[in-house]
Amino acid sequence: MKLTAKEEIDAPIGFVNALLTDFDKWEGSARTRGAEVDRLDSLAQPGPGMNWRLGFDFRGKRRAATLRLLSLTPEQEMTLECLSKPGNGVTTVEMTAIGAARTRLVISTEIKPNTLAARLFLKSLRLAKAKVNQRFRQQLIKAAAGIEDRYRKQAKSV
Secondary structure, three states: OEEEEEEEEOOOHHHHHHHHOOHHHHHHHHHHOOOEEEEOOOOOOOOOOOEEEEEEEEOOEEEEEEEEEEEEEOOOEEEEEEEOOOEEEEEEEEEEEEEOOEEEEEEEEEEEEOOHHHHHHHHHHHHOHHHHHHHHHHHHHHHHHHHHHHHHHHHHHO
16 A cells, blocks of 8 residues: 655755654654664765654554665765554655755655455555545644744744
8 A cells, every 4th residue: 555645844944854864863753752773774964875763652562673774875865664463554655856945855655564354454544545645734734834833933933
């Protein structure tokens, strides 16, 4: 199953890129939401090969996954792969400057099931694909609004 959403953000591409590639902050955010996050690599700078082991609750069960950064081209794109027992997913984040202070963000996620239960779960999501796509886009809109707020706060303080 593939989900795609795009949103335009009122912030320069450099600012958006800096927020999206601040992996230490993402780790902390996941921890505050109850996830266990263990960094598996020792890279000093963000780049391909970064790995995390994740533990989190989903639908009443404890889940485990491994997240790996496959590619990172600053201010252009990054690709992440999530491996878990029920299924695997690949997420691509593309950034495009559409002005000095405006950025287009396109996020695509493709999920492939590994188990029968995951296959049935994805089948039910496909039946409600319009609603699932709408929720996916709403999450991106919320994230974009957060980035815009951070940019405005930073611009005011400078």
